[in-house]
Amino acid sequence: MSFLRTILLVLRKDLVVELRSGEILYTTAFFAVSCVLVFAFGFVREGRDLQDVAPGILWIAIAFSGTLALGRTFERERQSETLRALIVAPVDRPALYLAKLIGVTTLMAAVELLIVPLAALLFDAPLFRHALMTAALLAAGTVGFSAVGTLFAAMLVRARSRDVLLPILLYPLTVPVIIAGVRGTAALLQQPEPDLAIARMWLSLMVSFDVVFITLALWTFEPLMTD
Amino acid sequence: MAMPRWFAPLTVVVAAMFAYAPISIANAPIESTMLLVQKIFYFHVPSWFVMFSGAFLCAGASVRYLTKGSREADHYAITGAELAVVFGLIGLITGPLWGRKAWGVWWQWDVKLTLALVVWLSFVAYLLLRRFGGPGSEKLAAAVGIFGAVNIPFVYYSVNWWRTIHPKTSVVPTLGPGMRGTFWFCTLAFMLLMVLIAAMRVRLERHRALVNDLYLELED
Amino acid sequence: MDFDTLTFTDVTRNFGRRRALNRVSLTCRAGELVALIGPNGAGKSTLLAIAATLLKPSAGRVLYGKHSAADGGAALRARIGLLAHDLFIYPELSAFENLLFFAELHGVAQPRRAAEDALTRANLATRRDDPVASFSRGMRQRLAIERAVVHSPRLLLLDEPFTGLDDDAVRVTSERLRSFRDQGAILLVTTHDLEAIEPLANRAVVLASGRLTPIAASGGLRESYRRAMSAS
Numbered sequence: 001m002s003f004l005r006t007i008l009l010v011l012r013k014d015l016v017v018e019l020r021s022g023e024i025l026y027t028t029a030f031f032a033v034s035c036v037l038v039f040a041f042g043f044v045r046e047g048r049d050l051q052d053v054a055p056g057i058l059w060i061a062i063a064f065s066g067t068l069a070l071g072r073t074f075e076r077e078r079q080s081e082t083l084r085a086l087i088v089a090p091v092d093r094p095a096l097y098l099a100k101l102i103g104v105t106t107l108m109a110a111v112e113l114l115i116v117p118l119a120a121l122l123f124d125a126p127l128f129r130h131a132l133m134t135a136a137l138l139a140a141g142t143v144g145f146s147a148v149g150t151l152f153a154a155m156l157v158r159a160r161s162r163d164v165l166l167p168i169l170l171y172p173l174t175v176p177v178i179i180a181g182v183r184g185t186a187a188l189l190q191q192p193e194p195d196l197a198i199a200r201m202w203l204s205l206m207v208s209f210d211v212v213f214i215t216l217a218l219w220t221f222e223p224l225m226t227d
Numbered sequence: 228m229a230m231p232r233w234f235a236p237l238t239v240v241v242a243a244m245f246a247y248a249p250i251s252i253a254n255a256p257i258e259s260t261m262l263l264v265q266k267i268f269y270f271h272v273p274s275w276f277v278m279f280s281g282a283f284l285c286a287g288a289s290v291r292y293l294t295k296g297s298r299e300a301d302h303y304a305i306t307g308a309e310l311a312v313v314f315g316l317i318g319l320i321t322g323p324l325w326g327r328k329a330w331g332v333w334w335q336w337d338v339k340l341t342l343a344l345v346v347w348l349s350f351v352a353y354l355l356l357r358r359f360g361g362p363g364s365e366k367l368a369a370a371v372g373i374f375g376a377v378n379i380p381f382v383y384y385s386v387n388w389w390r391t392i393h394p395k396t397s398v399v400p401t402l403g404p405g406m407r408g409t410f411w412f413c414t415l416a417f418m419l420l421m422v423l424i425a426a427m428r429v430r431l432e433r434h435r436a437l438v439n440d441l442y443l444e445l446e447d
Numbered sequence: 448m449d450f451d452t453l454t455f456t457d458v459t460r461n462f463g464r465r466r467a468l469n470r471v472s473l474t475c476r477a478g479e480l481v482a483l484i485g486p487n488g489a490g491k492s493t494l495l496a497i498a499a500t501l502l503k504p505s506a507g508r509v510l511y512g513k514h515s516a517a518d519g520g521a522a523l524r525a526r527i528g529l530l531a532h533d534l535f536i537y538p539e540l541s542a543f544e545n546l547l548f549f550a551e552l553h554g555v556a557q558p559r560r561a562a563e564d565a566l567t568r569a570n571l572a573t574r575r576d577d578p579v580a581s582f583s584r585g586m587r588q589r590l591a592i593e594r595a596v597v598h599s600p601r602l603l604l605l606d607e608p609f610t611g612l613d614d615d616a617v618r619v620t621s622e623r624l625r626s627f628r629d630q631g632a633i634l635l636v637t638t639h640d641l642e643a644i645e646p647l648a649n650r651a652v653v654l655a656s657g658r659l660t661p662i663a664a665s666g667g668l669r670e671s672y673r674r675a676m677s678a679s
Contacts, residue, residue: 006552013540017540085529148374155370158361159363161361172348175382179389208381209381
């Protein structure tokens with residue numbers, strides 16, 4: 001069974017399962033919205049220009065809800081031990097990793113479609129001024145976060161204390177992504193002129209992060225999932 | 228399992244070096260801007276060297292553990308991680324102490340300090356995983372060790388760019404001629420101390436593995 | 448790639464300071480159903496996991512014909528079917544969708560056809576499009592067995608297939624296993640239900656504290672088991 005076909009098959013199955021119940025999508029989306037609101041309440045002050053904190057709040061919400069989505073996605077595979085069935089199947093194990101990665105990234109993209117306009121609205125932040133660049137930053141950052149997160153969530157499936165261990169492992173390792181995402185977005189929101197050069201610089205950092213860590217994950221996935 | 232032959236003599240050497248170190252530090256020239264407080268730097272920076280050495284040891288051993296399944300490699304991996312965390316902690320405590328006296332604030336997102344903090348957290352996570360992850364967590368932790376080390380350049384660049392866009396409020400002193408001798412002396416002392424501790428720690432792990440093997444033989 | 452024997456040679460598996468399997472040697476042949484019985488925690492699931500290539504032995508070898516798990520790779524896994532207590536089916540998908548997914552995943556030649564046939568054999572054709580979450584335990588079991596064999600594996604590994612089934616379901620499951628055995632598959636089945644497995648088993652082995660002892664399969668399996676357990 002070819003590599004690409006495996007990815008498409010597992011991805012399609014995941015999307016069908018998720019679309020049927022919508023459980024992970026709705027709960028993650030609502031959680032992300034709550035995150036944005038809670039942080040907004042935390043930082044609101046009379047006359048304070050909220051634009052400064054908008055990128056920070058946005059990316060923290062992405063990080064927190066991303067962790068939740070990752071945990072829930074693999075919890076689902078844990079329930080009937082279907083992850084085992086996938087690993088025993090005659091497919092390339094790294095293809096399973098990629099399928100899960102794409103699935104989680106797609107889910108997070110849907111969540112971001114909700115909270116980015118929300119943040120733009122609540123904080124009067126012109127996030128759509130350079131929509132393409134903003135989208136690129138969000139995409140590269142989400143992929144980077146999910147690349148590390150998918151590997152860790154998969155490997156923790158059979159571990160104890162997996163719920164709390166996932167964020168403990170994930171956050172220090174995704175610091176570059178968060179910094180790049182926040183600063184890149186902030187550069188685009190800058191008044192009076194957005195700094196496209198800086199944003200591009202952050203984007204290139206994120207893209208190299210993505211390439212390096214996806215490669216690393218593809219290499220370590222199989223030895224980690226079989227004992 | 229006896230300690231290697233060089234262990235006892237090296238212990239004597241390291242003890243002597245640390246006994247002499249305060250003298251060397253006291254004799255080193257006083258730095259003009261930060262005066263006496265700058266001298267913490269002779270222990271602060273070598274601690275970082277040990278932390279990063281520990282991190283790379285952990286990562287290298289983890290690669291070997293994942294690819295070859297060598298149990299010995301796992302011993303070195305956890306040794307590296309513990310060294311990184313302990314000496315990183317020394318660095319994280321001495322850093323703010325220095326910063327408070329030198330610049331008036333405990334912490335101000337200095338590039339190197341922030342990088343060290345993030346790397347330190349990655350290896351604390353490694354240890355937490357091994358401790359609380361249940362059986363089989365050695366292999367999972369190996370992935371964390373590798374990712375943590377590979378992450379270092381990314382963290383460095385991202386924090387560096389983050390800080391250069393905002394003006395730096397600190398100036399790390401360049402080494403004056405008289406200071407260099409003391410600095411490298413202390414660095415050597417710390418690195419040799421690291422070797423000693425690593426030897427002891429690896430031996431402890433080997434003994435643990437031996438006890439496990441004995442338990443297994445009991446079942447035969 | 449095909450094979451007609453599964454051979455364990457001095458297989459040992461340790462977990463930390465616990466020896467789950469202690470120099471287990473066993474050969475299973477095509478057309479044979481080997482019953483693997485023993486108390487809980489004896490290592491039965493571990494042995495099955497090793498046979499399924501999910502775990503590597505700490506010592507010893509496992510050979511599928513002449514191939515090992517390492518050189519067999521994906522082609523070898525295509526000839527293995529695994530059914531464990533957790534059934535490996537997606538509750539959100541329908542019966543047909545589950546079968547189709549696993550048929551496609553295993554590279555079955557005509558997946559839709561295979562899925563339809565499997566559905567009929569599981570006697571679930573009427574519940575084709577219902578989500579599995581709505582099925583009873585017995586129905587899920589029937590579906591899970593068909594899922595495990597949809598790709599016509601040579602080696603079938605079953606971990607406690609009779610758990611939680613009523614007499615009817617046990618009978619249906621037994622029939623299915625018998626027909627599979629008669630078609631030339633190698634079956635390695637762990638179970639506590641000695642009455643159910645006795646008419647099916649060609650051979651029986653007891654796994655206790657990680658050690659394997661063969662016992663007589665016919666003429667009172669329970670008696671042989673009891674004798675073997677009191678001897679150890």
